[in-house]
Amino acid sequence: MQDNAFAEVSTSKSGSQILKMSLISKRYQGVQALDDVGLVVQSGEIHALLGGNGAGKSTLLKILSGLTAPDEGTIIFQGRRVVIESPRSAQELGISMIHQELSIIPDLSVLENIFLGQESLITQRKSWTPWVNRREMAKKVRSVATEFGITEEELWRPAGEFGALKKRSIEIVKALVVQPKILILDEPTSGLEEHEKELLFGHMRSLQRLGVALIWVTHHLDEVFGLADNATIMRDGKMIAQTSIKGLNLGDLISLMFGTPAATLIEQPKIREIARKNGSEDRFKTLEVTGFKREGVLKDISFDLWDGEILGIAGLAGAGRTELMRALMGIDRLESGSIKVFGKIEKIGHPEKAYELGIAMVPEDRKVLGILSEFSIEKSISISKLVNVLKSGWLNAKKESDLASEFISKFSIKTPNSREKIRNLSGGNQQKVIISRCLNTNPRILIFDEPTQGIDIASKVEVHKLIRELASAGKSVILIASELHELIRLSDRIIILREGSIVGEIESVPEKIQIYGYEVVEQDILHKSSRVKV
């Protein structure tokens, strides 16, 4: 065995057909999840797999990675017909998957994470000892790790210390250890900052150079261009198209994915009528934050919030955006700082108090922080203000279901009935339920932290529209979004955080876009938030 564990990877020729899945069907108890779907991947290509939520991408990938078996259809891998029974057999064939949720174990070192479950690869050499030889491990992965931005010294540190991008790199190197021929990437850019995405795309090109074919699932269609070679587009369990990316534009992709003309889904940049009257005196200051300070996280932050505006908060991960919101909601304690809500000094020591004052939050990381998974839609909506569904002091089932029905029809939440558990809904619909929960408290101030994380483009547009409508109705909105495009298109005003301080503010964003152009505004924010010259 050679010292370099990856020497064999590049032996396969690029350009030949490595995988052909054809006429794959899968039914789950009467529901056709996949209907005669095919997928053809050339070796060494980047192949985008696109489709809305519930299009069947996940099912197809589960079949390919051995998590579930197809009812019908054949899989031909490297010219041979294969049956993939388990994740193990997929891996033995050379098919690996990097999941959307990171599977890094924070307390283990980077090195140990890379070889997790593959310890046999290094123990066979000195077979008289059953122990894992760490030096051997390090020797094997050193060169590859460096290529993906992990230094030798970092290999020995606990993986939990690193940010989302490094963790992706760790997962990539981990996948490469077993010398895959096909690597499946499920939403690899989720949780990454704008500039980190570029680095990740660089990594993807390096993988391509190593001769690994990539199957890439993404909701961010704009990322596909210039990176992917071919795309397979799915809708409602069927394969709609298999095409080369060259010559297509964003609009084409969207209409293929959703079967509707792109124009109805792509948001048009336009100046929203801010609900302000004639002079600025008529506008109402809803929130006044002064001198927020928290050791190591927030350094003397002050800002105002007006009714009817969308205030965007820009900044890289770790700049203190979420921490600021947590402090505002009373989740974390502050060392100093005061809040005026509607002109009155208030002490917010607990989210309960924040809700009483009319502040509501749609949190980031919906699955962990957002949903109460065991609750039905009804219970999920009423929970933040149970007073609304009480009848002489007791919870009233009728009132509760009426309330839920109202929001279900208002936001067209897709569900068989209002008693369905929230965890059974798709991401976009879960988010609508959480927004309903906030609106049930009749808030004056709404905080949206990454509101469109992990939801498909159609739901995204709906959430954007909703945020605009809320602001137009006079509510104050604070918006955090890592996707700069989203932040800039939605916000009226943007403040930029860096390392816990406000380093810049852009007033009347829509006008600025009209005058200087979108690019200039974006460059300005990037420049200020990263301190690095852009």
Next chain:
Amino acid sequence: MKNQSKFSKMIAIDGVVILAAFVLMVIFFSLKADSFLIPDSIRYYINEAVPIFIIIVGLTFVIIAGGIDLSIGAVLGLSAGTSLTVSMWGWPFWMAVIVGVLTGLAFGLLNAVFTTIFKINDFIVTLGTLNIAAGALTVLTDQIQLTGTKDTSFKRISGMNFLGLTSSIWIALIIVVVFELVLLKSPFGRRIFATGIGQVPALISGINTQRSKFGAYLISGGLAGLGGVLLASHLNSVQSGLAGGYELTAIAGAVLGGVSLAGGRGSVWRAIVGALFLTTLNQGLLLMGVDPLIFQIVTGLCILVGVVIDRAVYKFALTFSTQTRESNSQFLRGKRFSL
């Protein structure tokens, strides 16, 4: 397919499986043991199990809120001791009740303060208070021989008869109904569920999770106190080690009834069915003439088998009755780890 989904919807109803098992068991025992279905015999063993039924109610609140209360058995024993002591001093029976309940509440408060304010692990805290309460009872019984009060009204707390049932059973029934209502129909109860499903998302949705948990521990302590009073009144004698191990029977009953130890799932009546199952099993084995020495082994096996069947059915129902395929399988995969 249609039928199957109807069937799975039916068995997905909370508690149906354990209830069915319970009914089957009753049929089995009534065929095998002649005296099993005699009203007097039923009344007798239910009456004996009243303290378990009462503490399981409070325990259900704590477990659903995401905690665990190991101290209830020992607290019940100590409360029995304190109330009998003051009754033997000649205090009126209602003072004895108050003292017993207050003893329980004091321990509930102790559990609540340590778990919610000092944020110490529930298991450790209640293990500590278990030992304090058990130790206190040993000290108490060492000082005074708690061999019985002369106050007949103290005895009558548990021993009166209404409509053929003892007052003990009536009190337990009322407690079950009232607290089930509180759990399922009051805002406090709803917040208990939310807290148990996830402390952080519950907090973010504006719920004072610490207050919910605090309340749950107070209820658990207070009910253990009341259970102690009833037990003391029933036995009219208290020794060291009384009611030790009740907490384990209660936890087993709750889990068997489908109250999830992970929090956020269950109800009072389900826990009661679980407890009924265990006590009926014991009674049935007794009447069948099975050697009492192996009861505990049978009980343990029943708990294991029962929980496995319940989970399997729950998963089955989930896979076939709900709509979204992907999230189901994701959930099931996650469930393996959370069990």
